[in-house]
Amino acid sequence: xxxxxxxxxxALIGDMQTAALVCRDGTVDWLCLPRFDSHAIFAGLxxxxxxxxxxxxxxxxxxxxxxxxTRRHYRGxxxxxxxxxxxxxxTVRVTDFMPPREGAPQLIRIVEGVSGRVPMRSxxxxxxxxxxxxxxxxxxxxxxxxxxxxxxxxxxxxxxxYGEELTTYSxxxxxxxxxxxxxxxxxxxxxQPPALPEPEQSLEATEDFWRxxxxxxxxxGPYREAVIRSLITLKALTYAPTGGIVAAPTTSLPEDIGGxxxxxxxxxxxxxxxxxxxxxxRTGYREEARVWREWLLRAVAGDP
Numbered sequence: 034x035x036x037x038x039x040x041x042x043x044a045l046i047g048d049m050q051t052a053a054l055v056c057r058d059g060t061v062d063w064l065c066l067p068r069f070d071s072h073a074i075f076a077g078l079x080x081x082x083x084x085x086x087x088x089x090x091x092x093x094x095x096x097x098x099x100x101x102x103t104r105r106h107y108r109g110x111x112x113x114x115x116x117x118x119x120x121x122x123x124t125v126r127v128t129d130f131m132p133p134r135e136g137a138p139q140l141i142r143i144v145e146g147v148s149g150r151v152p153m154r155s156x157x158x159x160x161x162x163x164x165x166x167x168x169x170x171x172x173x174x175x176x177x178x179x180x181x182x183x184x185x186x187x188x189x190x191x192x193x194x195y196g197e198e199l200t201t202y203s204x205x206x207x208x209x210x211x212x213x214x215x216x217x218x219x220x221x222x223x224x225q226p227p228a229l230p231e232p233e234q235s236l237e238a239t240e241d242f243w244r245x246x247x248x249x250x251x252x253x254g255p256y257r258e259a260v261i262r263s264l265i266t267l268k269a270l271t272y273a274p275t276g277g278i279v280a281a282p283t284t285s286l287p288e289d290i291g292g293x294x295x296x297x298x299x300x301x302x303x304x305x306x307x308x309x310x311x312x313x314x315r316t317g318y319r320e321e322a323r324v325w326r327e328w329l330l331r332a333v334a335g336d337p
Contacts, residue, residue, distance in 0.1 A: 038051030044114050048131040049273040052282035053140055054078060055114055055129050058099040059090030066219040067138045069279050069299045076163045079285050082235035084164025086248040088098055089127055089142050091120050092152040102136035110261050112269055123149015125207055141235055146207030155203040155215055159318040160244050161172055185222035189230050190215040264316055267309050276324030280305040
C-alpha cells in the first residue's frame, strides 16, 4: 500500500497549463485537469489512495509497500522524468512527461525494458473533485473513458486492462527493448473524444521544446546546471495562455506539521511572480516578462 511521501519525494512534470507530482515509487499523487486551478483527479497527496492516484512500477505484493525507484533524473535539460528500478528479475525504466499542449492535456508514461524480464503493474484510480466523486468508467470504441459531470478522462494503452474495486489495472511484463505506453487525456465530457495519443512522437516533440527553450538562456556562470533546472521549474509554473505565474502547483499543504497556514498556492502571487521574473530576466527570458506584465495590466484593469 502506498502512503503519500514527503514533498521532497515528488518530482514535477507539466505542460505549462497544469502539473503533476510523481513520487519515488512511481505514483502520481497530484494532478489537476485541465488547469492548475482545476479540481484534482489525483489527490492522494492530501489524503489517501481513496482520493485518487496512478501507480506505475514493478509488480509487488498487494500488502507490501511499492518499491522506490533505484534512481531517477530528468532527461537532459527537460521536464521529462526518467525513473529506473533494479529488481531481482531485471531493470526497467519509466518515462513520465506532459507534452506542451496543442490539443487535449495529456499525461504520458512509457515503460521500457532495460534488462531481464520484469513484471509490471499499472494501477489507475481516478477520483474527480479532490476525491469526492467516483467517475463512471466504461469502454468506448476500444478506449477507456471516465466521466463525471462536465469532465471526462480518456485512458489509452496497448496493454490489456481490467477493472476491479473501482480501479483500472494493467499487468504485463517487459523485456529489453519493449516499450509500453500509457496516456490519460482530458476533454469536456460533452465534446468528441480527444485524438488518439502518439506517445513516441509526443516524447520527441517535448524534448525538442525544452531543448530549444533552454538554448535561449544567457547564463554561463557557476552552477549552470542547477540554474537551468531552476529556470525549467519556473517555466513549468507559467500558465502559457495568459502569462500568469503560479506560486506552486499545490494547495492545502500546511507549512509545518499541524500548522494552520495551508494556502492555495495555485494563484499568481505578485511577490512570488516578481521574484520569478527577476530570475528569468537576468537569464535572457524577456518574453516571459513581457507576457506577465500584460497579464498584470489586464488583472488590475477597471474598477478594483
